[in-house]
Amino acid sequence: GDSVTQTEGPVTVSESESLIINCTYSATSIAYPNLFWYVRYPGEGLQLLLKVITAGQKGSSRGFEATYNKETTSFHLQKASVQESDSAVYYCALGDPSGSWQLIFGSGTQLTVMP
Amino acid sequence: EAAVTQSPRSKVAVTGGKVTLSCHQTNNHDYMYWYRQDTGHGLRLIHYSYVADSTEKGDIPDGYKASRPSQENFSLILELASLSQTAVYFCASSPARGDYAEQFFGPGTRLTVL
Numbered sequence: 001g002d003s004v005t006q007t008e009g010p011v012t013v014s015e016s017e018s019l020i021i022n023c024t025y026s027a028t029s030i031a032y033p034n035l036f037w038y039v040r041y042p043g044e045g046l047q048l049l050l051k052v053i054t055a056g057q058k059g060s061s062r063g064f065e066a067t068y069n070k071e072t073t074s075f076h077l078q079k080a081s082v083q084e085s086d087s088a089v090y091y092c093a094l095g096d097p098s099g100s101w102q103l104i105f106g107s108g109t110q111l112t113v114m115p
Numbered sequence: 116e117a118a119v120t121q122s123p124r125s126k127v128a129v130t131g132g133k134v135t136l137s138c139h140q141t142n143n144h145d146y147m148y149w150y151r152q153d154t155g156h157g158l159r160l161i162h163y164s165y166v167a168d169s170t171e172k173g174d175i176p177d178g179y180k181a182s183r184p185s186q187e188n189f190s191l192i193l194e195l196a197s198l199s200q201t202a203v204y205f206c207a208s209s210p211a212r213g214d215y216a217e218q219f220f221g222p223g224t225r226l227t228v229l
Contacts, residue, residue: 004157034215045119045205045222046158053215091157095216100171101146101209103218105157 002027006092006106014114015084021077021109023066023092034095035068035075036103041088049077049090053097084113118142119221121206127227134193136224138206146209147189148173148218149181151202158205164189165211196228 006023013019027033037049037059050059055070064079075092092106119140128134140147146165150158160173162181170181178200180192193200203225207218 034217036217038220043222046207046220048217048219051215051217093157097216100163100165101211101216101218102148102160102163102173103158103207103216105159107155107157108152 002029002094002096002104004092004094004104004106006090007109009089009108009110010112011109012112012114013082016081019077019079019082019086019111021090021092021111023075023077023106025073025075025092025094027073027094030094030096030098032097034097035066036093036095037064037066037075037077038091038093038105039088040091040108046091082111082113084115087111087113119206119208119219121204121221121224123224124222125225125227127229128193128196129229130197132196134196134200134226134228136191136193136204136206136226138189138191138221139187140189140206140208140219140221141187142208142210142219143186144208144210144219145186146211146218147183148207148209149179149189149191150205150207151175151200152205152223153202161191161204196226198228201226201228 050061052059052068164183206221
């Protein structure tokens, strides 16, 4: 079936360190899957961080970036230098742009950035 | 101005009681969704709707009903709340057109069933 697996949290890094949160997906029933990273800050709802709808493309936002790799079925989230304000829960999601237009989420990765 | 709002933001309910969670969107989107999130799990789809007066089952519909009386409003109903339904519930909307499936989320409702 269709699923998303991402780095299990919690993840703790120091400010200015680099970050990678791994995400792999299985899209057996989706012809042209979209890939997303959402972020949830404390007390808030999920916000879209970045999206990529075409394999081979890279998305970026707020210093984060992720490349849609169809060969390895991966969509890892990276940032070269994290800030304390990046502390949040990050969700990788697989979207089906047809039918139910459903999103399938990974379990989320709690990130804490230490000052 | 928040485009997807949920009420209440938190609720404590008793086992066996009826609970209604409400969602309102001003995005003019056709699709609306209800998800639940439990610790250690991603968001899981309960029900969704693509048009007023019609709802569809998602991946985990048991114990839940949904109602879409208008394009803007989508409710989730727990007729007989149970302990296992303690979770955070998110509502979302989507334009469901074009070539990507982006959804826009509300702030969530924390439900505790005692």
